[in-house]
Amino acid sequence: MLHTAGLLKEAGADFNVLTVVNGKTAPKIRRIYEQYRKLGFSWQQYIACLDPVTQEQGRREYSLRPGVYGQFLIDLFELWEDDLKRGRQPYIRQFENYIGILMGYVPESCEQRGVCSVQNVVEADGSVYPCDFYAMDGYRLGNLNEEGFEAIERRRREIGFLENSRDHTARCVKCPYFAVCRGGCRRHRQQPGSVPGENRFCESYRMFFEACLPRMQKIARLCMRREGVIKWNI
Secondary structure (H helix, E strand, C coil), rough: CCCHHHHHHHHHHCEEEEECCCCHHHHHHHHHHHHHHHHHCCEEEEECCCCCCCCCCCCCCCCCHHHHHHHHHHHHHHHHHHHCCCCCCHHHHHHHHHHHHHCCCCCCHHHHCCCCCCEEEECCCCEECCHHHHCCCHHHHECCCCCCCCHHHHHHHHHCCCCCHHHCHHHHCCCHHHHHHHCCCCCCCCCCCCCCCCCCCCHHHHHHHHHHHCCCCCCHHHHHHHCCCCCCCC
């Protein structure tokens, strides 16, 4: 990875570092973040590791537990906020989207929108799936070697992929943090052993927003003043 990153830097090409957060890496985020800073990785994305979709979550050695993930989000935000104050913060997609929501913008990330968007994940054999989290036989939309995008979109509608992502429970919608959380990723709401329509990491997000939302609101207000905007959502 480091060799590839070096080649991209030499070519002047921007790149994003994707980090999978699991039960072992989450407690080490400060060390990981500092290493990324030293390496000059200024575009970062972090995604929560999930066990196989057919199995109950939290039973594997690498499983990411809600409490651990919540503390990870808090620790990462504090590292990012500290760099923000110094004017050297990296772009972290999740935080940028949350602050954008607070400023009244539509989040570009489907996780922060809380509903699925139109995407096409194409495998090497031409098979198309609606999301990298759903690259499974039951969600296969077609094959580009055999059919066009019209047929693929028709199949997406037939299986109700986008509509089925609007599965938030009443308790979720009534949560005081729903306006900024929006229920998170659909994949996190459809796990064996979890309440359908409720995010497996609900506890994580509550921890995070309780600790960090006021500071994100302050950042959003400062950004909006610079843009000449008077109102904000939260």
